[in-house]
Amino acid sequence: MAIRCLIVDDNDHFRCAARALLEGEGIAVVGMAAASDDALRQVDDARPDVALVDIDLGEENGFEVAQRLVDGHRRPPHVILISTYEERDFEEMIAGSPAVAFLSKSALSGAAIREILQEAG
Template sequence: MALRCLIVDDSDHFKEAARRMLEADGIAVVGMAATSAEALRWFRRLRPDLVLVDIDLGEENGFDVVRRLSEEAGGRRPRIILISTYDEQDYADMIAASPAVAFLSKPSLSGRAIDEILRKSSA
């Protein structure tokens, strides 16, 4: 069964490009959101296996979205990966403190990279 993914990003262009690429890699993108409210609504409805959350959501903060999604999940820690065009070192402390399982730069986004992250996080 394909991994079911929700993408949270304020760029429609990026969401569509990421959807095409991930689906070509065998990951089913079941929803896309641009705001924290949309992300929570889709998360509750779809219960995806994985959520990709952009750190910079325009006027919103991806770290807040990750925290809210984790609270929504209750006892089950959702598999959330923070994504950004910025370098990981720019946000290293905030990434480490967040409930996200990892960070992945947008240029490195691929099904293989996600599989590797999820394997490491469940080990």
């Protein structure tokens, strides 16, 4: 069964490129959102297994969005925080978040997502 993924990023170009990459590697992208309200609606409707959430969502904070995606859902997605910034820039905040992992946008791949989800159980 394919992994169902929601991409939450305010950059249209990145969302489209990530979708093409992941779908080419067998990940089913069931939704894309630029902001938290749309992401929350899609979590309820599409019920993804994983949500890729950009740390910097323009006016919104990706850490807060990640928390909202997990809170109050019967079957919340595994959240993977993504960014063009280095993980070390956000280590403490990542550790304090509900995210199962951080993934650099340059390292994004279907294999990386599968490995993270396998480790997360």
